[in-house]
Amino acid sequence: MSNELIRLKDCFMAFDDQVVLNSINLYIKDREFLTLLGPSGCGKTTTLRIIGGFQKPTSGSVFFDGVRINDVPPHKRRINTVFQKYALFSHMNVFENVAFGLRIAKLPKAEIKRRVTETLKLVNLPGFEKRSVNSLSGGQQQRIAIARAIVNRPQVLLLDEPLGALDLKLRKEMQIELKKIQQQVGITFVYVTHDQEEALTMSDTIVVMNQGNIQQIGTPTDIYNEPKNAFVASFIGESNIIDGIMNEDYMVTFAGHTFRCLDSGFAQNELVDVVVRPEDLHICAPEEGHIRGVVESIVFKGVHYEMIVRTPAFPFLVQSTLHRAVGQEIGLSLTPDDIHIMRKPKQKDAQAAPLPDAQAADA
Amino acid sequence: MNKKGLSTPYVIWMAIFVVAPLILVVVYAFTSKSGGFTFENFSGMLQYAGIFSNSFLLAIIATAICLAIGYPLSYFLAKESATIRKVAMIFIMLPMWMNFLLRTYAWMSILEDTGLFNRLLALLGLPTLHIINTNAAVVIGMVYNFLPFMILPIFSVIEKIDRSVIEAAQDLGANSVMVFKRVIFPLSLPGVLSGITMVFIPAVSTFVISKLLGGGMTWLLGDLIENQFLGNVYNPHLGSAISLVMMIIVMICMAVMNRFGEGEEGAVVL
Numbered sequence: 061m062s063n064e065l066i067r068l069k070d071c072f073m074a075f076d077d078q079v080v081l082n083s084i085n086l087y088i089k090d091r092e093f094l095t096l097l098g099p100s101g102c103g104k105t106t107t108l109r110i111i112g113g114f115q116k117p118t119s120g121s122v123f124f125d126g127v128r129i130n131d132v133p134p135h136k137r138r139i140n141t142v143f144q145k146y147a148l149f150s151h152m153n154v155f156e157n158v159a160f161g162l163r164i165a166k167l168p169k170a171e172i173k174r175r176v177t178e179t180l181k182l183v184n185l186p187g188f189e190k191r192s193v194n195s196l197s198g199g200q201q202q203r204i205a206i207a208r209a210i211v212n213r214p215q216v217l218l219l220d221e222p223l224g225a226l227d228l229k230l231r232k233e234m235q236i237e238l239k240k241i242q243q244q245v246g247i248t249f250v251y252v253t254h255d256q257e258e259a260l261t262m263s264d265t266i267v268v269m270n271q272g273n274i275q276q277i278g279t280p281t282d283i284y285n286e287p288k289n290a291f292v293a294s295f296i297g298e299s300n301i302i303d304g305i306m307n308e309d310y311m312v313t314f315a316g317h318t319f320r321c322l323d324s325g326f327a328q329n330e331l332v333d334v335v336v337r338p339e340d341l342h343i344c345a346p347e348e349g350h351i352r353g354v355v356e357s358i359v360f361k362g363v364h365y366e367m368i369v370r371t372p373a374f375p376f377l378v379q380s381t382l383h384r385a386v387g388q389e390i391g392l393s394l395t396p397d398d399i400h401i402m403r404k405p406k407q408k409d410a411q412a413a414p415l416p417d418a419q420a421a422d423a
Numbered sequence: 424m425n426k427k428g429l430s431t432p433y434v435i436w437m438a439i440f441v442v443a444p445l446i447l448v449v450v451y452a453f454t455s456k457s458g459g460f461t462f463e464n465f466s467g468m469l470q471y472a473g474i475f476s477n478s479f480l481l482a483i484i485a486t487a488i489c490l491a492i493g494y495p496l497s498y499f500l501a502k503e504s505a506t507i508r509k510v511a512m513i514f515i516m517l518p519m520w521m522n523f524l525l526r527t528y529a530w531m532s533i534l535e536d537t538g539l540f541n542r543l544l545a546l547l548g549l550p551t552l553h554i555i556n557t558n559a560a561v562v563i564g565m566v567y568n569f570l571p572f573m574i575l576p577i578f579s580v581i582e583k584i585d586r587s588v589i590e591a592a593q594d595l596g597a598n599s600v601m602v603f604k605r606v607i608f609p610l611s612l613p614g615v616l617s618g619i620t621m622v623f624i625p626a627v628s629t630f631v632i633s634k635l636l637g638g639g640m641t642w643l644l645g646d647l648i649e650n651q652f653l654g655n656v657y658n659p660h661l662g663s664a665i666s667l668v669m670m671i672i673v674m675i676c677m678a679v680m681n682r683f684g685e686g687e688e689g690a691v692v693l
Binding site for chain 1 (some may be wrong): 443585588589590591592593594595596597598601605606610612
């Protein structure tokens with residue numbers, strides 16, 4: 061799992077003066093499931109298209125297995141893509157769609173037949189060879205698109221929001237299935253999505269992007285538990301982001317209370333962003349908690365209740381299995397490892413600022 | 424309200440202006456001047472075999488030339504920016520806004536022995552050509568008049584091919600030649616087939632073009648039929664029979680062509 065397969069070095073991309081990728085650096089390991097995650101317009105699809113060869117970076121290099129491939133056209137790369145809207149060939153049946161790449165590679169007929177049959181079995185559509193692709197459901201078309209790509213045994217499979225058009229239930233099934241397929245065929249998956257839950261479910265590594273910059277690279281657990289900045293924290297899961305002051309190492313004041321925390325290395329009395337996940341706020345009696353507040357609203361979410369707790373400083377989003385009536389005064393308590401301290405971005409536009417930390421993560 | 428009822432006026436319109444004349448043609452084709460049933464109109468048709476073959480030959484040549492010009496033009500045009508495409512479309516359509524006769528008269532003066540074309544040749548020091556009143560002039564007239572009918576359907580089909588389908592083919596290892604052969608061309612076939620239909624049918628039945636540019640030297644089916652109705656021989660029975668035979672041959676041609684195209688893509692307008 062450790063050898064590097066793809067590297068993007070200082071990839072910069074601009075369309076008519078609009079910066080789409082701001083000199084990103086990234087490497088992708090062999091056989092890993094890497095997800096590019098971010099809101100629309102963050103540059104994730106552009107990154108994928110650069111790897112696939114459909115777009116050339118304005119400057120910077122793309123390496124594949126140590127070789128610079130900027131000028132290699134898509135049809136000469138050992139990379140296949142599953143497109144957002146499947147892009148199946150509507151003038152061919154399922155068999156011909158899947159066999160397309162093998163026919164181009166001029167494989168013997170028997171071999172083509174064997175591999176197509178085998179791959180259709182892998183994507184759970186055995187016996188669909190003669191069907192017209194137009195007669196298939198969205199989920200089935202999706203599987204054909206995957207089969208058409210992996211039948212060529214590429215070293216890397218690129219997937220551009222492949223589950224975006226499916227309904228929730230099917231999407232969840234496909235997430236598990238995709239992960240299974242990836243483990244079975246043992247190739248690198250580079251997956252693009254804006255759905256944080258999808259990213260957390262499937263990935264070995266998540267790359268969080270925003271406005272052309274990489275915000276953080278890490279495992280799903282890292283990204284969720286240790287977000288590097290307020291953007292990552294708010295994009296992955298829900299969070300309370302509160303202004304705070306770092307009194308000294310391991311001591312932070314916010315919401316009218318001073319807490320012990322696990323962070324250090326800040327200037328004395330530096331203004332910081334404090335991130336607290338809604339499920340980390342524990343409900344207790346008003347006098348027992350660190351913070352006192354009044355329940356402003358409560359909504360039943362199935363697994364838990366979600367409430368807004370109004371405190372003098374900040375309305376906290378709290379998730380708890382406990383029910384508290386609206387208007388009731390309650391206490392909220394926190395342990396030191398529930399508190400995540402983030403440096404305030406230097407520029408006004410927090411999310412556009414390149415983060416030296418995120419870049420360092422892949423060095 | 425029953426929405427099906429809304430089609431009633433169109434059904435009536437078709438019955439009056441399409442079905443009724445067709446029945447009339449069939450009736451005329453199988454009757455003699457005296458009004459009795461006869462096959463005479465058909466048995467006497469063999470003497471016009473030359474006109475039949477000439478008509479079809481010229482129409483096929485004109486259609487082939489239209490396709491040879493129209494396909495690449497549509498293909499490259501579809502790749503251009505939206506502005507260029509719009510302007511080009513206006514220029515393609517522009518001649519169609521002029522009167523058909525006027526356009527054809529213009530070609531007469533261009534192709535004359537002392538016309539624009541020959542004067543241009545002379546200016547370049549080349550020998551002049553006798554084109555007017557030949558089959559070549561007729562074909563030129565057909566191509567000029569019917570080319571837009573080839574370009575429009577092909578262009579609109581190619582323009583609609585999803586960019587990501589082409590990228591998918593490239594992604595799967597196809598170079599640009601293979602992308603064209605295996606994806607773009609098969610996907611554009613419906614446009615090609617309707618383009619061929621829309622050029623071939625008016626070309627095979629034209630009489631104005633052959634009359635003006637062919638100078639009456641070469642008779643086409645259109646001229647023959649016209650002569651039966653408006654000419655001095657006046658024999659609508661024979662004219663109807665010729666029309667009917669021509670229609671059947673055209674229908675067979677189109678059916679064969681559509682069958683050929685079906686392997687790649689669904690049926691096309693006849």
